[in-house]
Amino acid sequence: xxxxxxxxxxxxxxxxxxxxxxxxxxxxxxxxxxxxxxxxxxxxxxxxxxxxxxxxxxxxxxxxxxxxxxxxxxxxxxxxxxxxxxxxxxxxxxxxxxxxxxxxxxxxxxxxxxxxxxxxxxxxxxxxxxxxxxxxxxxxxxxxxxxxxxxxxxxxxxxxxxxxxxxxxxxxxxxxxxxxxxxxxxxxxxxxxxxxxxxxxxxxxxxxxxxxxxxxxxxxxxxxxxxxxxxxxxxxxxxxxxxxxxxxxxxxxxxxxxxxxxxxxxxxxxxxxxxxxxxxxxxxxxxxxxxxx
Numbered sequence: 001x002x003x004x005x006x007x008x009x010x011x012x013x014x015x016x017x018x019x020x021x022x023x024x025x026x027x028x029x030x031x032x033x034x035x036x037x038x039x040x041x042x043x044x045x046x047x048x049x050x051x052x053x054x055x056x057x058x059x060x061x062x063x064x065x066x067x068x069x070x071x072x073x074x075x076x077x078x079x080x081x082x083x084x085x086x087x088x089x090x091x092x093x094x095x096x097x098x099x100x101x102x103x104x105x106x107x108x109x110x111x112x113x114x115x116x117x118x119x120x121x122x123x124x125x126x127x128x129x130x131x132x133x134x135x136x137x138x139x140x141x142x143x144x145x146x147x148x149x150x151x152x153x154x155x156x157x158x159x160x161x162x163x164x165x166x167x168x169x170x171x172x173x174x175x176x177x178x179x180x181x182x183x184x185x186x187x188x189x190x191x192x193x194x195x196x197x198x199x200x201x202x203x204x205x206x207x208x209x210x211x212x213x214x215x216x217x218x219x220x221x222x223x224x225x226x227x228x229x230x231x232x233x234x235x236x237x238x239x240x241x242x243x244x245x246x247x248x249x250x251x252x253x254x255x256x257x258x259x260x261x262x263x264x265x266x267x268x269x270x271x272x273x274x275x276x277x278x279x280x281x282x283x284x285x286x287x288x289x290x291x292x293x
Contacts, residue, residue, distance in 0.1 A: 003038075005048045011056040011136060011165065014049055018161045019138050021047045027163060028052075029072060029111030032103055057110070057165060062087070065171060071110025071164045075122065079104060088169060090178035090197050094125035097182045097192070110164040118153040119191035119216045119259070125180055127213035127221040128197035131169045137162030150220035173201040173209055177280040181272050185259050192216040193259035194268045198276035200236070207231040212244070212273060217254045217265040224251050236281040245274040 005028070008014040018025050024046035028034055037043045051057055057072040062083055069078070078084050079096040098104055098112070098121050112122050113133065123146070131146045138161045149157050158164070172178070178199040185193045194217045201209040210228040215221035227247035231240050249270035254262040 001044075003045050003048045005050055007050050007053055009053045009055075011054055011163075014051060014054055014163065015136060015138065015161065017047070017049045018163070021049075022160070025049055027114075029114075030074070030106045030108040031111075032099075032107045033111065033115045033117070051163075057163075059166075060084075067169050067171070069109055069167045069169070071166055072108050073110075074105060075107045075109060075112065076101065076104035078109065087171060088129060088178075090125045090128060090180045090199060091122070091169070093180040094121040094182075094195070094197065097121045097180070097195075109167055113149070113167070114156065114158065114164055116150055116152075116154050116156045116220075117191070118219055118255070119193075121180070121182060121192060121195050121215075123150065124195040124213045124215035124221045125197045126167065126169070127215070127223060128178070128199050128211045129169045129172070130211070131167050133164055134166040134168065135162050136165050141165075146221075147223070152219050172199055175203055175208070176201045177283070179276055179279045181276050181279075183268055183272055191259070194265060194272055196269070196272045196276045198273070198280055200231075200277070200280045205235050207234060207236055210244075212248065212276070214248060214252055214269055214273070217260075217269055218252050219255065222252055224248055227251065236277055241274055241277045241281070244277065245270045248273045 006017050008017055026045040026048055028048045028050045051072055057070050059070040060073055061068045075095040075098050079092050085092040112120060126146050133144045133149055135142050135144055137159055144157050176199055181196045182192045183194040184190045195215045197213045199211040200207055210231045213221050213223050227244055230243055234240055249266045254265035256262050
C-alpha cells in the first residue's frame with residue numbers, strides 16, 4: 001500500500017499534519033534516504049508530509065554575526081554558493097563530497113541532519129562550525145546545539161512531531177582557516193570511512209582557537225576539546241600536530257563495518273587529523289574557493 005502524500009504550504013500546516021498522524025507519518029524533504037527505506041520496505045508510513053512547498057524552510061541569509069540556512073536548502077546550493085565558500089568553506093567542501101551531483105541537487109541540509117547517518121559528511125563540518133539547529137514542534141520552537149543533537153546512529157534529539165527548520169552558523173573568528181578531508185575505502189561516490197573537519201584561528205602564526213571534528217569512524221561526529229587545547233597559544237609545529245592527531249586517535253572509540261575495522265580507523269584518524277592540520281597551517285589548498293564545487 002502506497003502512503004498518502006500531503007502537501008502543506010505553511011510550517012504550521014506541516015506540523016499539524018505530523019501531529020494528526022503521529023507515528024504513522026514521516027516528513028519528506030529531499031527524499032534521498034527516505035525513498036530507499038520505502039523501496040526496501042524498511043518503513044511503511046501511512047502518510048508522507050512533503051515539505052517542498054513550505055516557504056519558511058528555505059533561504060540562505062547572511063547576517064552580521066552568522067548565517068541562517070533553511071532546512072530545505074539543497075546541498076548542491078551550499079557547495080556552490082560563493083558566500084559559503086568564502087565565509088564557511090569547510091561546509092562547502094563537506095557538501096561537495098556527498099554522493100554525486102544528482103544526490104546533491106535533491107538532498108537537503110535538514111533532511112541530512114535528521115537522518116543522522118553516522119557516515120555522512122555535512123554533520124562533521126557543522127560540528128566544527130558549532131552550528132545551532134532551529135527546531136519547531138508541538139511545544140513550539142527551540143534551539144539545539146549540534147553537539148547535543150546526535151544521540152547515536154540514526155538517532156537524534158528531535159521529539160515526536162518536531163522538524164528542523166533552519167541551521168544557524170556563527171561566523172568563525174577572524175584569521176580562521178579550515179578544511180574538510182574525506183577518506184574512502186571503496187568507490188569515489190562512497191560514504192566516508194572517515195571524515196575530518198578542521199578549523200584553526202591564527203594570529204601571527206599562533207593558534208588562538210582550534211576545532212577538529214571527526215565522523216564516520218564513530219557513532220556520532222565528535223570533538224575532543226581537551227586535545228584541541230594543546231594547540232592554543234602555540235604555533236602548529238610538527239610536534240604539536242602529531243600530539244593532537246595521536247590524542248584524537250587514542251580518545252575516539254571507532255566502529256567496525258564494511259568500510260574498515262576499528263583499529264584501521266584509529267590509524268586513519270591519526271593520519272587525517274595530521275594532514276588536515278598541516279593543510280590549514282601551510283595553506284596548500286584553496287579552502288573551498290575552487291571551481292570544482
